[in-house]
Amino acid sequence: SQQGEEDPQALSIQEGENATMNCSYKTSINNLQWYRQNSGRGLVHLILIRSNEREKHSGRLRVTLDTSKKSSSLLITASRAADTASYFCAGGVNSGGYQKVTFGTGTKLQVIP
């Protein structure tokens, strides 16, 4: 079963615009992670936000987490053509010494030059 569901499934924007992707999850989590996947490549970790944090920044990335609504958002500001990729959220849940990380189905972002 998927932990996260991203919205929208696909997003097309002009270079320079901001891109916002949303993630909803089902069960309580210890952290929420965002990954990027370029076509034909593995996933690359972008940012991790812990369950006791509400907002986190990294360069042009801003992530928010609302545990009461079981939702997170990823904002990419001033998008570039190189940001074209699929973006996945993943929930980390601690369980008996192991942290299970379950991925959503992803948002495909296209940034048009």
Place this chain on the structure above:
Amino acid sequence: NAGVTQTPKFQVLKTGQSMTLQCAQDMNHNSMYWYRQDPGMGLRLIYYSASEGTTDKGEVPNGYNVSRLNKREFSLRLESAAPSQTSVYFCASRDREDNSPLHFGNGTRLTVT
């Protein structure tokens, strides 16, 4: 640093054939994982190894076996391939089980005819 290295990159099998997917990491990580990625389904965990000498089933383990050969290497074996195992397989590793990101290889694209 090479990070996580997977071999082969591509493989075509006939139904019933067997093969082993290889994965090695050079980051001295304790935990290693095998995921499969299918269109519209995100990534699903097949098996994981929280430390050298231990392995556990993930979400979709049927039809697969794994070996944690040493701290660096974690292999995935298909004993009798089926068309339903056509997928892209990703190996990942991470330093520890709490709030640390996953590092992915570039995947093995497997087709079973």
